[in-house]
Amino acid sequence: MTMLPRIGLALCALVAAPSFTQAADGLEARVIVKLKASSVLKQIQAAGRVETLGTRMGVKAHMVSQPGRDLHVMRASGLTSEALAARLAGDADVEYAVPDRIKKISALPNDPLYGFQWYLQAPDTTRLAATNAQAAWDMTSGSSKVVVAVVDSGVRFDHEDLAPRLVAGYDFITDDLNANDGQSGRDANASDPGDYVSAADRNNAALTALCGTLSVQGSSWHGTQVAGILAAETNNSRGIAGMGGATRVLPVRVLGKCGGFDSDIIAGMRWAAGLSVPGVPSNPTPARVINLSLAGAGTCSAAYRSAIAEIRxxxxxxxxxAGNESGAVNEPANCPGVLAVAGIRHVGTKVGYSSHGVEVGVSAPAGNCVNVQVGQPCLFPFINPTNQGSTSPTGNTYTGTGDNTVGTSFAAPLVAGTAALMLAANPALTETDVGALIKSSATPFPLDSTLPTCPLISADGQCNCTTTTCGAGMLNTGSAVTAAVAAANPSVSIGVATSRVVGTAFSLDGGGSAATGGAHLVAWKWIQISGPGSGSFSSDSVAAPSFTAPVAGTYVVGLTVTDDSGRQGTGQATFEVQSVAAKSSGGGGGALDPASLMAFLALAALATGRRLKG
Amino acid sequence: MTSHLCRSGLLLPFLLAITACAAAPLSGGSSRSVIVGFTLATPGDAPEALERLKKAGATDARFVSSLSSRSHSYRLTCPPVDPACDKVLDALRGQPGIDYVSIDRGKDSQ
Structure with missing residues (x-):
């Protein structure tokens, strides 16, 4: 092609084509986007913010509504909601961006006590610390293939809200007085016979030699409570909803009268993970997650360190x-490799009793009562399955809506349940991935100007959390599962030929894109997102098409890949097209040549790629 | 849940209580519950394993339970001159073939 026809074509393109082009593929995106508190975009009107964000993303966007001061619903054409949300999530001004999905009334669980489970619901101005499990349940209802071990006091297998979710566990309590189950040593029955201490127990020399001074108290049914937070059957028109949906619970009994020994706890942890313990049958249902709602003072011992390394x-x-001592994080939460959970109040500040420190990975609601006077109900407790028996088990029930049911014991299963949902959504995640995503998806801590900053605490132990005292932030189950889903999506890599001249086809290569978890890519979709003229692809549905640009300038093309499970990934590449061939290119066509392969690969590395939900 | 052990510790005089929750094993007197990690797989209740514990100075050593093929818990009885078993534990840690010795402490629901 001579120069004159080229210029002519370019002029025609400039006149005929809009400066902003987009492939008409019928897709419509609808996304909820929240700006960061520090965003400079807040200085302009809401509609302008959305348009500016759209321009940055390479799409023409407009605002649908503004449900909150910094919250916007935006629409754009030519890509999926997931793809747009994924692009927006990487913008420096965006706190979060999520697809604005259609909800059905049935999305909310029908469990009658669900209304009292504020910690599972979407956060609002009063309950900033709520985990938004509701949003996660729209992405996954959990999986019965994911097993979470509750290493605790055993469970009541006959609790009707829990029974469908339980698998057979094991009782690791060695000492018969500690076990209180009438059986000798360790056994295959992980049911909770009660951990009460009676007046007779207090006078039992052998038990006091084992436990030290004892106080008379009733049974806690602690393991049943923890297991219920984690995996009570949801949508069964009964009791409460469990965080983990269809997650199954492996009860491992290690706590009895006056607590439990490290040796039994460690043995139970190892067995839960599928490791062998001498004298105990192998575990047929190894757990992907272990929940430890137990603690004791002291630094992390070598015994825990060794076992934790094996389990990981x-x-x-x-x-x-983390513990309920208000001070330093307890063992085993303070051990390297453990995801330690501190407790926060409904408003997101550290709850007075929660231990805190640098070892904490994330914080979650632990229950708080708020200015309770004598005779007044607790305002923000947990509602858990339990048993009515004050000593031995009797009928099953739930803790009261005004009971003082609080503790970091109850924050931990919210995190463990979130991990289970993430693994249901993306089984390929490693334990390191899950921990990292829970932290990176956490919501930043709020600030209460009337409280000191942790580790300084008020008279009742409260303080404003920091990332060095309460972990990465407040557990956000909705965001964590979103991140898990996104990590399952294919990655996109776009290579662009080094020689790019107007009117001459040059190569694009999406062949470096890859599916995850054994899936395979089955479809490629190329679009031109922007540019001075409307270019053409040799085919928009192959891995490596050629592209012809009619006008010199900067072009942005996008590629969406789909795997055989329907998951999608999207990426885009920005490149310049020259009006004439550069001398170094030899003046030839733009097709990929062997001599420029290395430069091609280098450019490929510059192309941006993202994963998104399909 | 308040720790049973700590709750009981609050009733003790300050000097006794200050460290009771942090380090006290569930056992008392001149005995200690410990977890011993061996460098190689070792049957916990084998006579030679128990003999090694006695060689470290314990007047008696009783196998309690296994954590793994290389780690087991024991109840040590120590001489009156070593009521906290400190010398026995130090001697045990110095033995070849012993990876670690940890106190078998108590934990409680939270």
Whole structure:
């Protein structure tokens, strides 16, 4: 082609084509986007913010509504909601961006006590710390293939809200007085016979030699409560909803009268992860997550360090309560490799009793009562399955809506349940992935100007959390599952030929894109997102098409790939097209030549790629 | 849930209580519950394993349970001159073939 026809074509293109082009593929995106508090976009009107964000994303966007001060619903054509949300999530001004999905009334669980489970619901101005599990349940209802071990006091297998979710566990309590189950040593019955301490127990020399001074108290049914937070059957028109949906619980009994020994806890942890314990049958249902709602003072011992390393190597995530001592994080939450969970109040500040420190990975609601006077109900407790028996078990029930049911014990299973949902959504995640995504998706801590900053605490132990005292932020189950889903989507890599001249086809290469978890890519979709003229692809549905640009200038093209599970990934590449061939290119066509292969690969590395939900 | 052990510790005089929750094993007197990690797989209740514990100075050593093929818990009885078993534990840690020795502490629901 001579120069004159080229210029002519370019002029025609400039006149005929809009400066902004987009492939008409019928897709419509609808996304909820929230700006960061520090965003400079807040200085302009809402509609302008959306348009500016759209321009940055390479799409023409307009605002649908503004449900909150910094919250906008935006629409754009030519890509999926997931793709647009994924692009927006990487913008420096955006706090979060999520697809604006259609909800059905049935999305909310029909469990009658669900209304009292504020910690599972979407956060609002009063309950900033709520985990938004509701949003996660729209993405996954959990999986019965994911097993979470509750290493605790055992469970009531006959609790009707829990029974469908339980698998057979094991009782690791060695000492018969500690076990209180009438059986000798460790056994295959993980049911909770009660951990009460009676007046007779208090006077039992053998038990006091084991436990030290004892106080008379009733049974806690602690393991049943923890297991219920984690996986009570949801949508069964009964009791409460569990965080983990269809997740199954492996009860491992290690706590009895006066607590439990490290030796039994560690043995139970190892067995839960599928590791062998001498004298105990192998575990047929190894857990991907271990929940430890137990703690004791002291630094992390070598025994815990050794076992935790083995358990993590087996691929099992360990989640542990930070402790209720208000001070330093307790063992085993303070051990390296454990995802330690501190407790926060409904408003997101550290709850007075929660231990805190640099070892904490994330914070979650732990229950708080708010200015309770004598005779007044607790305002923000947990509602858990339990048993009515004050000593031995009787009828099953739930803790009261005004009871003082609080503790970091109850924050930990919210995190463990979130991990289970993430693994249901993306089974390929490693335990390291899950922990990292829970942290990176956490919501930043709010600030209460009337409170000191942790580790300084008020008279009742409260403080404003920081990332060095309460972990990465407040557990956000909705965002964590979104991140898990996104990580399952294909990655996109776009290579662009080094020689790019107007009117001459040159190569694009999406062949470096890849599916995850054993899936395979089955479809490619190329679009031109922007440019001074409307270019053409040799085919818009192959991995490596050629592209012809009619006008010199900067072009942006996008590629969406789809795997055989329907998951999608999207990426885009920006490149310049010259009006004449550069001398170094030899003046030839733009097709990829062997001599420029290395430069091609280098350019490919510059192309941006993202994963998104399909 | 308040720790049973700590709750009981609050009733003790300050000097006794200050460290009771942090380090006290569930056992008392001149005995200690410990977890011993061996460098190689070792049957926990084998006579030679128990003999090694006695060689470290314990007047008696009783196998309690296994955590793994290389780690087991024991109840050590120590001489009156070593009521906290400190010397026995130090001697045990110095033995070849012993990876670690940890106190078998108590934990409680939170």
């Amino acid at each position: 190597a087996a691929g099992t995530l360990i989640v542990a309560a």
